[in-house]
Amino acid sequence: MNHLLLADDDPSIRALVRYVMTREGFSVHEAQDGGEAVKVMKHSQIDIAIIDVMMPRMDGFELCEYIRQHYDIPIILLTAKDQLSDKEQGYQRGTDDYVTKPFEPEELLYRVKALFRRYNRVANDIIRMHRITIDRKNVEVSDGQSVFLLPMKEFELLAQLAQYPGRLFSRDELIRLVWGPDYEGDDNTVIVHINRLRQRFADYSDDFMIQTVRGIGYKIVVREK
Structure with a gap:
């Protein structure tokens, strides 16, 4: 399940976006202002943010600038204005897309899906489980402060499970x-590596x-926060 941050001080807008996005399978985390949104992001795994300007x-x-400094997720800004200067400021602060109010909910959904496709081309190398980040490209696991030095097979096993949270993998x-496929040992090695x-x-x-x-086997369960 993908987690979406919705930051907007208008409860009617939040209700509309929440309805559309939960219908599509998103878990929506709401905030009434930028300060509350920061708190949400510190305690929840967020995959995309929809943010009101005002x-x-x-x-x-x-808020957009804060997210860009601390997270690598797609951002959509919502605004009642359609001025070029506002859009320019938004893009300078790091937004990926811009939607002007009033908007069609389906258009917002299409834009969210398009951003996910674009980000997923490069984001598959980065896997996040709250504090833990797995960087497949650089073969690193970190908690934001320190790096865990894992043997290669432990790293690959963790990354394989984490890439598909909730999916059950058999030992084979x-x-x-x-x-x-040419491995000639027994499946006890999986048990040993899982325990480590x-x-x-x-x-x-x-x-x-x-x-x-x-x-049967093993799966990673990411906690809901």
Whole structure:
């Protein structure tokens, strides 16, 4: 499930966008202003942000700039204005797209889907599970402050499971995907590597867990926050 941040001080706009996006399977996290949106992002996994420009405490331009400094997610700005100068400021602050009020909900949905397609071309190398970030391209796992030095097979196993949260992988499937079809050992190596990963990330059980489905295999469950 993709998680969407909706920051707008107009409850009617939030209700409209919430209806459209939840119907499409998004989990919508709402904020009434920029300050509240920052708190939401610190405690929730957010995959895309829809932000109103005119908000109290921290306006949409400031929030957009904050997100760009701390997260790599697509951003859509909502505004009642259709002036070139406003759009220019929005793009300078880091927005990916701009939608002018009033808008058709279906158009907003199309834009959200288009941004996901664009981001997913490069974002598949980055996997986030709340505090934990897995960088497949650079073979790194970090919590934003320190980097975990994992042996290659542990890294590949964690990345494979995390790429598809909630999906159940059999031990045979994991051996084929991580160790390769020519691997001649037994499936106990999967058990050993799973146990090592659990030990390494024991302090992050509030973010995710590697769950055993007895007699079948394993899956990663990312905690809802």
